[in-house]
Amino acid sequence: MFTSLTRQVASRAVSRRFLATSAFPAPRLFDYETVTSNLTVTDALESVEAAFAALAQGKVEVPMPMHIGIEETSEAGPGDCHIKGGYQAGTKTFTVKLACVSFYKNVEKGLPPGSGVFVVVDAVTGAPLAVMQENRFMTDLRTGAAGGISLKYTTDASQPLPVGFIGCGAIARNMARAAAAVRPDMTGFAYAVAGAEEFATEMSAELGVPFEVVASADELCAKSKCIYTQTPGSSTVLELGMLQPGTTIIASGSDQPSKQEIPNDVLAASKYISDLTKQTSKVGELRGALEAGAMTEADVYAELGQVVNGDKPGREGDELIVVDLTGTGAQDAAIGQVAWDKLSKL
Known part of the structure; x- marks a missing residue:
């Protein structure tokens, strides 16, 4: 009896957690045209300078990048995927980026050899706010900055x-x-x-x-x-x-x-x-x-x-x-x- 009641309580708790998770709105999707027509390298200069300052003060959480190499076979590749991310203390969001580069077979298909997305996440709730299809545009902006x-x-x-x-x-x-x-x-x-x-x-x-x-x-x-x-x-x-x-x-x-x-x-x-x-x-x-x-x-x-x-x-x-x-x-x-x-x- 006690075991059955305990299981019921646990089940309800799991259900409440599930409902709370499913209540997050879907992240907004910003396509490439929206991203490229609204952002410039000057948008990044001040914020990237502040990020470097905070990084040197130990105020940015930056894990080592992850690299996935895609070996060339009849089914895939060649290509590389770089995954980076970080959080600067005191800011409202953190970011995880997936950048795919060196997919040179794309050229013969009329496609660019690189692509990528930024996932911007609410630093309070952990819920994704946006997926930005930047295809290395934002990466190049912050590199230029x-x-x-x-x-x-x-x-x-x-x-x-x-x-x-x-x-x-x-x-x-x-x-x-x-x-x-x-x-x-x-x-x-x-x-x-x-x-x-x-x-x-x-x-x-x-x-x-x-x-x-x-x-x-x-x-x-x-x-x-x-x-x-x-x-x-x-x-x-x-x-x-x-x-x-x-x-x-x-x-x-x-x-x-x-x-x-x-x-x-x-x-x-x-x-x-x-x-x-x-x-x-x-x-x-x-x-x-x-x-x-x-x-x-x-x-x-x-x-x-x-x-x-x-x-x-x-x-x-x-x-x-x-x-x-x-x-x-x-x-x-x-x-x-x-x-x-x-x-x-x-």
Whole structure:
């Protein structure tokens, strides 16, 4: 009798919990067109800078990224899936992002090789608020914002700023937008295996900034004091002897252990700044230097948030600076919150 009554009470409790869970409204779905027509890289700059500051203060929960490799077979692939997320203390939402990249068979089907969604979740109830079909657009926005913040703290604001771009795809465009927002007086140089002419023409028209296409990475380095690299990262893209004194390199192409854009001797010679050392040591430029014995983690000068907070100075003279951007869950949480604040009002 007692057992039967206990089971009834437990069953009712489970039913109440189920009803409470099913009472959550369905998350809102924002399609790609809505996302891309309402968000810009300038929306991300302030929030991403604050996220880096909070990250350095230990106020952001950022798990290590998860990577799912899709082996090429007759049934699937090739491709990669990256899952990142984070929560910044005191904010109303947290974000989990699923980014699918390098699905190159899509091209022959007339589809882009990358896609992705952001899931923005209520930090009070844990209920999903929105699924945003961003197909890497929001990822590229927050990456561009990190590039603009890096430029802000590691270049000399009192001097003219020639900025070079090695690799001229979607990420480069957002790096250029963020750079121009931070330094409207910049001039641009572009070099890529393909697409440099189109990139230079589009960015010059959009930003009102002069861009010049150059014939080689060597020529670009000779003309640039800040260099953005955003290539597939399968091989290094410049050499130490190409660089002028006082150059800043902002590298964002390496996001998994098979990639490296910057040679180990360049990294070892630099004031090296990571976005998050526990990531860059595993999937960023730092990984290669550690494996080669060219650096140890003790050689990391600072994380970007420490520079943002003023704990460590950025540029101090003619030193070489490398900023290694692998993309953090803190950035995803920041742009997720901004996107929800903006799109939920539509």
